[in-house]
Amino acid sequence: xxxxxxxPVAAVPPEQGVAALLPDGRQVAVFRTHDGTLHALSNVDPFxxxxxxxxxxxxxxxxxxxxxxxxxxxxxxxxxxxxxxxxDVAVAVYPVREHGDRIMVAP
Numbered sequence: 369x370x371x372x373x374x375x376p377v378a379a380v381p382p383e384q385g386v387a388a389l390l391p392d393g394r395q396v397a398v399f400r401t402h403d404g405t406l407h408a409l410s411n412v413d414p415f416x417x418x419x420x421x422x423x424x425x426x427x428x429x430x431x432x433x434x435x436x437x438x439x440x441x442x443x444x445x446x447x448x449x450x451x452x453x454x455x456d457v458a459v460a461v462y463p464v465r466e467h468g469d470r471i472m473v474a475p
Contacts, residue, residue: 369463371472374398380406380471385435387411387422390475396462397422398471399446401433407446408464408473413437414457421459 374388375398385399388411395411399422411419416439424435424444429452434443443452444459451457463474 369474371463371465371467371474373467373470374473375471377466377469377471383426385422385424385426387419388473390473392475394475395419396473397424397435398464398473399426399435401426401446405433406464406466406471407433408462409435409444409446409449410459410462412459413439413442414451414459415440415442 375386380386380398380400382400382402385397388396396408397411399407411421413420420438423438426435433446436443449459449461465472
């Protein structure tokens with residue numbers, strides 16, 4: 369697995385996300401939950417085709433960490449990418465980790 373540095377650790381505060389561009393042109397949204405867990409999803413909202421998920425609201429639905437898309441407010445599970453309102457729709461999930469002072473993502 370090849371890892372790519374996408375941003376400094378400090379760039380992703382709890383309950384927020386940032387967008388990053390992978391070397392192959394894919395956009396990822398990196399999130400940190402309130403407990404410090406990192407998640408990386410595709411940044412593209414499948415309902416609008418807009419690259420906006422990193423600007424979504426990070427929260428919790430029934431104990432499941434989610435991000436609400438800023439476009440149409442669908443919720444995507446951070447661990448699986450599955451859309452809560454439309455379980456047949458999902459966004460890609462990427463491995464993510466901290467390495468020193470950088471956040472790394474593997475496509």
